[in-house]
Amino acid sequence: MRCPSESTTTHSSPPPPPLHTLEVMRRVGLNRVFALVYTCGILALLYHHSLAFLHSTTVLSFSLTLSLLLSDVVLAFMWFTTLPFRMRPIRRRVFPENLTSVIKESQYPALDVFICTADPYKEPPMRVVNTALSVMAYDYPPEKVSVYVSDDGGSELTLFAFMEAAKFAAHWLPFCRMNRIEERCPDAYFRSNQAGVFEAERLKTKYEIMKEKVESVVDRGRVGEECITTEQEREAFNKWTAGFTCQDHPPVIQVLLESGNDKDEAGHEMPNLVYLSRQKSKTLPHNFKAGALNVLLRVSATMTNAPVVLTLDCDMYLNDSQTPLRVLCYLSDPFITPKLGYVQFPQRFHGINKNDIYASELKRLFQIHSMGMDGLECTSYVGTGCFFRRRIFFGGPATLVSPEIPELNPDYVVNKSIKSHAVLALAHQVASCNYESHTKWGSKMGFRYGSLVEDYYTGYRLQCEGWKSVLCHSDRAAFLGDAPINLDDLLNQTKRWSIGLLEVGFSKYCPLTFGTWSRGPLMGLGYAHYAFWSIWSIPITTYAFLPQLALLNGVSMFPKVSNPWFYLYVFLFVGAYGQDCLEFVLVGVTVQRWWNDQRMWMIRGVSSYLFGFIDFILKLFGISASGFNVTSKVVDDEQSKRYNQGIFEFGVPSPLFVPLATTALINLVSFLVGLIGVIRFRNMEEIFVQLFLSGFVMVNCWPIYEAMVLRTDKGRMLTKTTKISILLALTLYLSAALAFKI
Ligand SMILES: O=c1ccn([C@@H]2O[C@H](COP(=O)(O)OP(=O)(O)O[C@H]3O[C@H](CO)[C@@H](O)[C@H](O)[C@H]3O)[C@@H](O)[C@H]2O)c(=O)[nH]1
Ligand SMILES: [Mn+2]
Numbered sequence: 001m002r003c004p005s006e007s008t009t010t011h012s013s014p015p016p017p018p019l020h021t022l023e024v025m026r027r028v029g030l031n032r033v034f035a036l037v038y039t040c041g042i043l044a045l046l047y048h049h050s051l052a053f054l055h056s057t058t059v060l061s062f063s064l065t066l067s068l069l070l071s072d073v074v075l076a077f078m079w080f081t082t083l084p085f086r087m088r089p090i091r092r093r094v095f096p097e098n099l100t101s102v103i104k105e106s107q108y109p110a111l112d113v114f115i116c117t118a119d120p121y122k123e124p125p126m127r128v129v130n131t132a133l134s135v136m137a138y139d140y141p142p143e144k145v146s147v148y149v150s151d152d153g154g155s156e157l158t159l160f161a162f163m164e165a166a167k168f169a170a171h172w173l174p175f176c177r178m179n180r181i182e183e184r185c186p187d188a189y190f191r192s193n194q195a196g197v198f199e200a201e202r203l204k205t206k207y208e209i210m211k212e213k214v215e216s217v218v219d220r221g222r223v224g225e226e227c228i229t230t231e232q233e234r235e236a237f238n239k240w241t242a243g244f245t246c247q248d249h250p251p252v253i254q255v256l257l258e259s260g261n262d263k264d265e266a267g268h269e270m271p272n273l274v275y276l277s278r279q280k281s282k283t284l285p286h287n288f289k290a291g292a293l294n295v296l297l298r299v300s301a302t303m304t305n306a307p308v309v310l311t312l313d314c315d316m317y318l319n320d321s322q323t324p325l326r327v328l329c330y331l332s333d334p335f336i337t338p339k340l341g342y343v344q345f346p347q348r349f350h351g352i353n354k355n356d357i358y359a360s361e362l363k364r365l366f367q368i369h370s371m372g373m374d375g376l377e378c379t380s381y382v383g384t385g386c387f388f389r390r391r392i393f394f395g396g397p398a399t400l401v402s403p404e405i406p407e408l409n410p411d412y413v414v415n416k417s418i419k420s421h422a423v424l425a426l427a428h429q430v431a432s433c434n435y436e437s438h439t440k441w442g443s444k445m446g447f448r449y450g451s452l453v454e455d456y457y458t459g460y461r462l463q464c465e466g467w468k469s470v471l472c473h474s475d476r477a478a479f480l481g482d483a484p485i486n487l488d489d490l491l492n493q494t495k496r497w498s499i500g501l502l503e504v505g506f507s508k509y510c511p512l513t514f515g516t517w518s519r520g521p522l523m524g525l526g527y528a529h530y531a532f533w534s535i536w537s538i539p540i541t542t543y544a545f546l547p548q549l550a551l552l553n554g555v556s557m558f559p560k561v562s563n564p565w566f567y568l569y570v571f572l573f574v575g576a577y578g579q580d581c582l583e584f585v586l587v588g589v590t591v592q593r594w595w596n597d598q599r600m601w602m603i604r605g606v607s608s609y610l611f612g613f614i615d616f617i618l619k620l621f622g623i624s625a626s627g628f629n630v631t632s633k634v635v636d637d638e639q640s641k642r643y644n645q646g647i648f649e650f651g652v653p654s655p656l657f658v659p660l661a662t663t664a665l666i667n668l669v670s671f672l673v674g675l676i677g678v679i680r681f682r683n684m685e686e687i688f689v690q691l692f693l694s695g696f697v698m699v700n701c702w703p704i705y706e707a708m709v710l711r712t713d714k715g716r717m718l719t720k721t722t723k724i725s726i727l728l729a730l731t732l733y734l735s736a737a738l739a740f741k742i
Pocket of ligand 1: 116117118119123150152287288289292312313314315382383384452453454455493496497500628629630631632
């Protein structure tokens, strides 16, 4: 039996054409040597701190060294947890053109696609519709595809949009097929150049009419009588009775297209399309997206029970119509390990500005680190663009955990129409909000509950059960999604992730212990890197304030330039930054984008990570209860214009901006005071490191100074935020002045 990591070309003779290959990155050897050298550097630094700590004579020097020691221990820990990403990074290739040698089209497995949406105002229904239409138009036998849309917003507006989409699909699908359109998302297609394509104009008009209709219904906030054309539609909308709210309503399941029954305008079969809004009750927890996905798993089991399942966020439209064939290269490889549980495509985004000022591409997370984890066969699930074997949700590879009713078993064969009374009755039953009580859903079955990052957590738990995974990286992005284009949204998203990750880190499933025990230390460390992502805030916040406050009080904290320990600092700094930059450049990212990424790392450090960390602790004590705050996908024209010009957006009152502005102020003042000191007393040697740190942070803070003083547009920092920050900076300065005098 061959593992997914082994190249198919090594197989017995005569070798069949390969379905997939992999190549270990050439830098592995260098990475390992560097890791060894860098570890020695870190140990030396910790030794240096320990000596200073033992020899500290005053309360001040004691607390300063303790802070540095703590920060550097955290930095060392975070560095150490990146080792798994660097030990065996790999790059894979697939050859869908060779599929015919192992599988006929009629044998392709059926595919259930899950699309989640949660709020028609933050996630415009037209966006969700575009995602659904793009996957319905896959290069895959349409009768094998079923698209299920889960609407946690329980909105008739979304249902209306999908009724319109079902009608439009009858034209769109044959149009894509006949013209071999590569861009299967209508919105993206009509924004691009369609010159010379037969009937493109006719389709565009149809699309525009649908769009206008849906958008006007969304603007009005309700589906008017004039929009309802059939009795069937009326019956569906009648479910929105007076007491129907998004937090309290019965399940709504509407079959909009049934394969076998509904044909497109060329007479071909269409995929199934099902709208689903699970039952909600204010008194029962609904477990956010994980809860929605589990209902999708069950409802789809009662209707089609496809052996392969794809999860998609509502904004992640299909960009490469061959994607499912690429997945088949793994899933239908007769030699692949039966433990292969999922094939993940990296998250990629459209509409990112030239230099990616907010580092929204998250290259490190979605590509660099994922390639490393892929080498260990345990790349994580990132919530969207992931194809699972349905079996994976029912226990480890060797132990099937049976669901409560046989119809939910992964190998159960459905042989009734999805519109039949029996199927619909069962579907409604499994979509009810108390269905899960006293079952294993969320703990041993399905997507796992207990973390706001259900994707990371579920992937990790599946890995611990023994499942393996593959990262499928293609040049043309498989899916493209929206990245937040406003700083507040982005920081709030990172904050939500930080909380969710800590929930895993501090649970009994902590990757350092449980993960290491189940799948070995490397996987444990790799997952721990993310579980403890937000403790970056400890060193980042310390280094953003402490040396600067010390400098303002004339206290030197680091070795002089002439001291040999100084060179250790230089090595550690240049080594870490240099390696990071090199890794970005090697995956084709420009240095400018890397620079912006490290800036965002600092920004997140003093805002999202810090706030997430604090929120998590408050949550532990039951003081706060943060939920899944959906990221807005609505684009404001003015904001989008500023974003495209590469200008930061600070124009909303957000507590997350206060520490940013405070950091900017303290560093500016300390740099100036330090510089004056150097000019007047020529004591550069002693304070060089502190001066350098202030200057470095200052350069990174440039957009913040601009937003505070130089800009006049609506995205500038609110005066209130600036005032609060000045007050906070003054308080910090005065308390430090007092502390340094003790
Ligand atoms: O109660 C909820 C909350 C969210 N969603 C859906 O979850 C998806 C992701 O939400 P979004 O606000 O876009 O969050 P992001 O932070 O951008 O998403 C990333 O992080 C999430 C975990 O925090 C993962 O679920 C996502 O797949 C991953 O792309 C969207 O389609 C939502 O409609 C639900 O279905 N129900
Ligand atoms: Mn998103």
